[in-house]
Amino acid sequence: MLTMLRPALVLLAAFTVITGIAYPLVVTGFAQVLFPFQANGSxxxxxxxxxxxxxxxxxxxxxxxxxxxxxxxxxxxxxxxxxxxxxxxxxxxxxxxxxxxxxxxxxxxxxxxxxxxxxxxxxxxxxxxxxxxxxxxxxxxxxxxxxxxxxxxxxxxxxxxxxxxxxxxxxxxxxxxxxxxxxxxxxxxx
Structure with missing residues (x-):
C-alpha cells in the first residue's frame, strides 16, 4: 500500500508546486512586464x-x-x-x-x-x-x-x-x- 501511496503523494506535491505556485508566478511576472496596465486592472x-x-x-x-x-x-x-x-x-x-x-x-x-x-x-x-x-x-x-x-x-x-x-x-x-x-x-x- 505504501509503495502505491508514495508516488501519488509525490506527484500531488510536485503538481501543486508547478501548477499552484510556479505557473501563476511566471504568468503574473510576464503580465506585469509585458502588459502592466491590463495586469493591474486597466x-x-x-x-x-x-x-x-x-x-x-x-x-x-x-x-x-x-x-x-x-x-x-x-x-x-x-x-x-x-x-x-x-x-x-x-x-x-x-x-x-x-x-x-x-x-x-x-x-x-x-x-x-x-x-x-x-x-x-x-x-x-x-x-x-x-x-x-x-x-x-x-x-x-x-x-x-x-x-x-x-x-x-x-x-x-x-x-x-x-x-x-x-x-x-x-x-x-x-x-x-x-x-x-x-x-x-x-x-x-x-
Missing part, C-alpha cells in the same frame, strides 16, 4: 486618483454626462462581482418592461430628441458590465449633454469622434466609445 486615473476601470462600466445618470448601456447585474448596476446578463429572451415581458422603462428615461431626459434610440442604450450586454457604447449611442446623446453643460454641439461631437475606437486589429468587433474616458474628456472641456 485602472484609469484622474489627478492621480483612480476613477474606474477601462474594462468595467459605471453608472452615469446625470444629464451632463454620456450614459452607457444598462447593466443587468445585481444588487446594484455594474457590480463586477456579479457579472451576468438578464437572460431575458425577446418574448419575455420583463425585457419589454425594462426596454420601455429605459426608453422613457431617455425621452424624459431629452424630450427634443426625436431620433430613434440605439439598441445598446436600452439593452444590457451579456456581461452586464460593458464599458463601451456604439458611436451611434454617443451621437444620440450629444444634444442633451451639450445643452446641460452649455457647450457647443460641434465641440461635443468632435470629442465623441476623438474618443471613438476602431475595430481591434482593423477587423475584429465594431467601432466603440469608452463611456468613462469620454466623460473624463468631457470634464476637461471648458
Amino acid at each position: 485602472i484609469i486615473s484622474k489627478d492621480g486618483k483612480p476613477v474606474g476601470s477601462a474594462l468595467i462600466g459605471q453608472l452615469f445618470d446625470d444629464p451632463r454626462y454620456f450614459w452607457g448601456r444598462p447593466s443587468a447585474t445585481t444588487p446594484f448596476p455594474y457590480n463586477g462581482a456579479a457579472s451576468s446578463g438578464s437572460n431575458f429572451g425577446q418574448a419575455n415581458p420583463a425585457l419589454h418592461e425594462r426596454v420601455a422603462s429605459r426608453l422613457l428615461v431617455l425621452r424624459v431626459a431629452d424630450p427634443s430628441n426625436t431620433e430613434p434610440v440605439p439598441a445598446d442604450l436600452v439593452t444590457a450586454s451579456a456581461s452586464g458590465l460593458d464599458p463601451h457604447m456604439s458611436p451611434s449611442a454617443a451621437q444620440f446623446q450629444i444634444g442633451r449633454v451639450a445643452r446641460s453643460r452649455g457647450l457647443d454641439e460641434a465641440k461635443v461631437r468632435a470629442l465623441v469622434v476623438d474618443h471613438t475606437e476602431g475595430r481591434t486589429f482593423a477587423l475584429l468587433g465594431e467601432p466603440r466609445v469608452n463611456v468613462l474616458r469620454l466623460n473624463l474628456g468631457l470634464d476637461e472641456l471648458r
